[in-house]
Amino acid sequence: MVEPISPYGPLRLAITMDDLFLWPDMPVAPGYTHLGITQAMTRAMRQHGVAGAYAFSATTPAERQPDLYRVFDHWVESGHHIANHTHHHANLNWVTVPAYVADIERTESLIEPWSRHAPTRYFRYCMDNWGNTAEKHAGVQAWLQRNGFEAAPISVWFYDTEFLAPHWRALATGDTASVARLRRAFVDTAEKQLRVQAAAARAMFGRDPAHIWLIHGTPLAADCLDAILERFQAAGVVFVPLEEAMADPMNHEAVPIVTPRFLNQVQKWAEVRGVPIEDCPPAILHEIDRIAPMTGHSTPEVMGRVFRAIADSVGGDYFPKMY
Numbered sequence: 001m002v003e004p005i006s007p008y009g010p011l012r013l014a015i016t017m018d019d020l021f022l023w024p025d026m027p028v029a030p031g032y033t034h035l036g037i038t039q040a041m042t043r044a045m046r047q048h049g050v051a052g053a054y055a056f057s058a059t060t061p062a063e064r065q066p067d068l069y070r071v072f073d074h075w076v077e078s079g080h081h082i083a084n085h086t087h088h089h090a091n092l093n094w095v096t097v098p099a100y101v102a103d104i105e106r107t108e109s110l111i112e113p114w115s116r117h118a119p120t121r122y123f124r125y126c127m128d129n130w131g132n133t134a135e136k137h138a139g140v141q142a143w144l145q146r147n148g149f150e151a152a153p154i155s156v157w158f159y160d161t162e163f164l165a166p167h168w169r170a171l172a173t174g175d176t177a178s179v180a181r182l183r184r185a186f187v188d189t190a191e192k193q194l195r196v197q198a199a200a201a202r203a204m205f206g207r208d209p210a211h212i213w214l215i216h217g218t219p220l221a222a223d224c225l226d227a228i229l230e231r232f233q234a235a236g237v238v239f240v241p242l243e244e245a246m247a248d249p250m251n252h253e254a255v256p257i258v259t260p261r262f263l264n265q266v267q268k269w270a271e272v273r274g275v276p277i278e279d280c281p282p283a284i285l286h287e288i289d290r291i292a293p294m295t296g297h298s299t300p301e302v303m304g305r306v307f308r309a310i311a312d313s314v315g316g317d318y319f320p321k322m323y
């Protein structure tokens, strides 16, 4: 018998996906394509009764590779929705409000053939960073409101992109034992982070808010989403539409915090209210970056290259994620 996530009963969770194309120059593990990854994820969701999931994807990778849009075709044909996540995936921490807004407008014209089928016009801030100054925060929020967008935060995440570099290294070197270990760690981390972040929300609000969960379009997600959704269901999770989760005040209300830190909605509320979240970010992130070591390919090196290049391409001032 699996211990339920919550003693209060079923936990409502909206599944969302980010970055089905990942980002320019992000190495994709040998044997994987973005379309194949997405097909594996829609298959897993169908098996677990997840319908109408929103995907938020930066669109720059499709500049060089327009056939990537077949991923969106597949996503929408499978009953899911496409929404805005900017074109370049610059963090609002790095750029001005006009630059950020121009990037939202640019991708909107590109995704329109797919996004127009979505019931709600959601926007997701890159890395859930809503602006590191009060002016930026208010400026983009006001623009979104004027243009009919609603910002959809993430309330639970499990740092899944930190597995990208170790998984790529393990596959590139044919280290099958490490690949297996990473798959187990990926599924375990997804479950544990849901438990600790949901527990923090429950402690703050005295109830279980509906949560918004995030996974990215990565090779490990393709291999493991089925197992993750199975674990979640066994622990009492019920999957709900993003619209239902967004109706919950925890997600609907903007948290009264302006921060450059890499914090999701639950973490922001916890920061404001001084509530600790156990093992979050999880200690295992340091362990996995020691798997299959390779010069120049640690997580900070790989992610630093990818995101510095994005900041440079939009004339922004790059700084790394602050946990």
Ligand SMILES: [Zn+2]
Binding pocket: 018, 019, 058, 085, 089, 126, 127
């Ligand atoms: Zn993203």
